[in-house]
Amino acid sequence: MATATRTVETLTKTSPPTRKPLTVSKKRQYRAAYLFVLPFFIIFLAMVIVPLGYAGYQSFFTQQLVGGVSFSGFANYTRAVTDPAFLYGLGRVGLFLIVQVPIMLALSLFFALALDSGMVRLAKVVRLGIYIPYAVPAVVAALMWGYLYGPDFGPFAQLSDYLGAAKIPFLEPGYVLFSIINIVNWEFIGYNMIIIYAALRSIPTDLYEAARVDGASEPRIAWSIKIPAVRPALILTVIFSVIGSFQLFNEPQLLRIMAPNAINSSYTPNLYAYTLAFVNQDSNYAAAIAFLLGIVIMVLSYAVQLSTQRKENAS
Amino acid sequence: MSDTPFTRRRFLGTALGASGGLALAACGGGGGASTPAPAAAQKVTQAQIDEAMNKDTELTLWSWVPDLQNEVDLFEKKYPKVKVKLVNVGAGAVEYQKLRAAIKSGQGAPDVVQIEYQYIPSFTLTKDLLDISPYATPEVKSQYPDWVWSQVTNGEALYGVPQDTGPMGLLYRDDLLKAAGVEVPKTWPDFATAAEKYHAANPKSYLANLAPNDPGHFVSYLWQIGARPFSYDGTKTVKVDLASEDAKKVAQFWSDLVAKGVVSVDADFNTAWYQGFSNGKYGAWPAAAWGPVFLQGSAKSTSGKWRATDLPQWDASKPASGNWGGSTDAVLKISKNPIPAAQLALFINTDQESALKLATEQFLFPPSTNVLKDPKFADQASPFYGGQKVNAKFAEIGATVTPDFAWLPFMDFVYSNFNDTLGKAIADKTDLVAGLQKWQDGVAGYAKAQGFTLA
Numbered sequence: 001m002a003t004a005t006r007t008v009e010t011l012t013k014t015s016p017p018t019r020k021p022l023t024v025s026k027k028r029q030y031r032a033a034y035l036f037v038l039p040f041f042i043i044f045l046a047m048v049i050v051p052l053g054y055a056g057y058q059s060f061f062t063q064q065l066v067g068g069v070s071f072s073g074f075a076n077y078t079r080a081v082t083d084p085a086f087l088y089g090l091g092r093v094g095l096f097l098i099v100q101v102p103i104m105l106a107l108s109l110f111f112a113l114a115l116d117s118g119m120v121r122l123a124k125v126v127r128l129g130i131y132i133p134y135a136v137p138a139v140v141a142a143l144m145w146g147y148l149y150g151p152d153f154g155p156f157a158q159l160s161d162y163l164g165a166a167k168i169p170f171l172e173p174g175y176v177l178f179s180i181i182n183i184v185n186w187e188f189i190g191y192n193m194i195i196i197y198a199a200l201r202s203i204p205t206d207l208y209e210a211a212r213v214d215g216a217s218e219p220r221i222a223w224s225i226k227i228p229a230v231r232p233a234l235i236l237t238v239i240f241s242v243i244g245s246f247q248l249f250n251e252p253q254l255l256r257i258m259a260p261n262a263i264n265s266s267y268t269p270n271l272y273a274y275t276l277a278f279v280n281q282d283s284n285y286a287a288a289i290a291f292l293l294g295i296v297i298m299v300l301s302y303a304v305q306l307s308t309q310r311k312e313n314a315s
Numbered sequence: 316m317s318d319t320p321f322t323r324r325r326f327l328g329t330a331l332g333a334s335g336g337l338a339l340a341a342c343g344g345g346g347g348a349s350t351p352a353p354a355a356a357q358k359v360t361q362a363q364i365d366e367a368m369n370k371d372t373e374l375t376l377w378s379w380v381p382d383l384q385n386e387v388d389l390f391e392k393k394y395p396k397v398k399v400k401l402v403n404v405g406a407g408a409v410e411y412q413k414l415r416a417a418i419k420s421g422q423g424a425p426d427v428v429q430i431e432y433q434y435i436p437s438f439t440l441t442k443d444l445l446d447i448s449p450y451a452t453p454e455v456k457s458q459y460p461d462w463v464w465s466q467v468t469n470g471e472a473l474y475g476v477p478q479d480t481g482p483m484g485l486l487y488r489d490d491l492l493k494a495a496g497v498e499v500p501k502t503w504p505d506f507a508t509a510a511e512k513y514h515a516a517n518p519k520s521y522l523a524n525l526a527p528n529d530p531g532h533f534v535s536y537l538w539q540i541g542a543r544p545f546s547y548d549g550t551k552t553v554k555v556d557l558a559s560e561d562a563k564k565v566a567q568f569w570s571d572l573v574a575k576g577v578v579s580v581d582a583d584f585n586t587a588w589y590q591g592f593s594n595g596k597y598g599a600w601p602a603a604a605w606g607p608v609f610l611q612g613s614a615k616s617t618s619g620k621w622r623a624t625d626l627p628q629w630d631a632s633k634p635a636s637g638n639w640g641g642s643t644d645a646v647l648k649i650s651k652n653p654i655p656a657a658q659l660a661l662f663i664n665t666d667q668e669s670a671l672k673l674a675t676e677q678f679l680f681p682p683s684t685n686v687l688k689d690p691k692f693a694d695q696a697s698p699f700y701g702g703q704k705v706n707a708k709f710a711e712i713g714a715t716v717t718p719d720f721a722w723l724p725f726m727d728f729v730y731s732n733f734n735d736t737l738g739k740a741i742a743d744k745t746d747l748v749a750g751l752q753k754w755q756d757g758v759a760g761y762a763k764a765q766g767f768t769l770a
Contacts, residue, residue, distance in 0.1 A: 260528030261742035
């Protein structure tokens with residue numbers, strides 16, 4: 001940005017002080033700018049907009065194995081809003097969101113503040129250690145945790161056996177959602193920590209000095225200066241988490257191998273859409289489900305943004 | 316991908332083949348593979364075949380059989396002008412998804428493709444498989460038992476060359492059963508008594524496991540008792556009869572054992588289950604003919620302690636068995652080289668050298684009697700099974716599999732729905748007969764929604 005501005009100035013200086021040449025150079029600049037974003041837009045168009053439009057189009061048809069394709073208007077959508085499998089899935093990821101996101105963000109914030117305080121020894125090692133799970137592909141993470149949760153031979157089960165304690169049924173129907181929450185926390189705490197930590201590093205340190213001069217304690221500085229200062233970063237992580245929660249797919253899909261009956265084929269809306277498209281061969285209905293899910297995510301993300309903006313305006 | 320584990324699929328292979336051409340009369344009765352029986356496909360002359368096989372041709376073959384290249388090499392040696400590109404795009408459901416996508420897009424589909432028996436109808440429904448009966452000589456049919464042939468034919472049309480099968484027997488731990496003072500059960504009532512006695516004597520172990528995620532395994536029990544839960548006329552009519560009296564009898568039998576806690580209900584084909592074999596959690600495994608080699612690989616430490624015998628019987632005077640798994644090589648209609656493609660599918664599975672290789676090197680259980688009888692296969696004694704001739708035992712069982720077991724053209728859904736209905740009842744240890752009814756309702760509902768007529 002800075003370079004661009006300087007170039008404009010230079011050009012302005014060298015060219016006659018009339019308006020016309022300036023406009024030409026600006027035009028050129030705009031053209032260059034569009035040229036630079038063009039590759040993105042081509043891919044965005046081909047890989048997002050076109051498939052999205054196609055899926056939307058598909059969702060207005062019904063295809064039967066016998067009888068072929070027919071236009072069905074909003075039939076797939078009315079079916080979806082009354083489909084218990086879809087609604088239960090939505091409810092489940094809603095519960096997941098309410099339980100998982102606060103735990104994850106609280107821990108991320110805590111770790112970020114701890115690292116930022118400069119009171120942690122080997123801070124770089126610790127930071128990397130917390131971040132590493134995010135570098136593990138979700139598929140590998142789910143398989144690994146699946147092994148750890150194993151009811152017969154998993155380390156936790158063996159420890160319980162050794163201690164003579166009751167085993168925790170990680171993969172039983174009532175527990176498996178919390179087992180998934182644990183996996184997702186493990187994966188994403190480090191990621192969110194890094195975002196918050198980066199925001200913390202950008203706070204001017206003279207604010208802290210001023211606070212210390214005024215006699216504020218470290219916790220007080222964290223509470224009154226640091227946390228308010230990283231609000232935008234926190235909001236960003238909340239929005240990412242809302243989107244991530246509703247798109248939950250990898251972890252349940254892979255844990256199904258271990259717990260095929262605790263996690264059914266419509267456990268999360270995404271898993272349901274996948275089953276519909278690839279097992280039931282009902283890709284039209286799957287498209288409608290995916291669209292509805294997209295709308296739910298958009299509305300919720302927008303609501304989060306709006307509510308935080310209002311607070312900001314109020315303060 | 317979702318329900319059937321990769322590891323098992325690797326073992327469900329292929330098996331048989333010859334060459335030549337003549338439309339064959341198939342055994343009657345709604346066969347497994349179905350499509351409106353077309354007007355008898357036109358016979359192909361030997362001259363036409365010779366001409367096609369001597370032209371430069373490139374074929375693509377999709378299969379997940381390990382080391383199938385060995386058999387492909389034999390084919391290329393015999394027909395040097397035909398080049399075969401062997402691709403493994405994934406096993407089972409993964410492959411079918413890619414296949415459907417390729418067929419729909421009209422690009423990248425193979426000429427020959429491995430398909431499991433129960434999925435043939437879902438591809439004949441969409442008219443994607445080529446009737447290869449014009450290319451199969453009478454010797455092809457004559458080497459297969461009726462029940463196998465009925466899996467790949469509909470009327471006169473032949474939709475796949477059988478590659479391997481999985482007749483059901485019982486593998487058991489000789490040492491553990493003896494230690495518990497339990498005799499090898501010959502009938503299912505014996506089995507129930509034995510299961511109780513065994514678990515009482517060895518509380519950490521179970522005589523059997525009923526997997527809540529394995530519809531194929533459960534269906535093999537239905538097959539054995541004589542239930543015929545599915546059929547498809549090739550056009551619009553299907554039969555869904557999962558809650559028949561026979562099927563209920565099977566469900567009730569296992570329901571009692573599950574309720575008593577004398578059989579385990581672990582998901583199968585995952586790490587915990589494999590480990591269960593190594594450390595004696597399971598005293599026996601009602602398994603298909605591909606099971607013995609599979610077990611050998613996953614429970615090495617128990618070598619010498621296992622034996623193979625017949626599946627327990629409902630009526631000991633009429634020995635019967637079911638089938639679990641196995642697959643075929645089919646030719647796609649969109650293949651531009653139908654003659655060489657059909658020859659490839661036939662050669663791999665019916666050329667004696669190739670079929671024997673599949674059976675003795677890749678350990679696919681052969682459906683062809685030519686291979687089953689071959690001393691190189693039948694006389695193999697297995698140290699893992701205390702020197703027992705396990706192949707011969709399963710060959711004997713294979714002859715008792717009952718014929719005319721048919722499938723629906725949407726087994727993906729049927730199997731996936733099992734996990735949410737009957738499988739759930741197994742995992743939750745609730746009434747299996749009620750679970751069976753839910754499965755019936757789920758499948759019948761889907762059939763109706765997809766526009767089928769229920770017979």
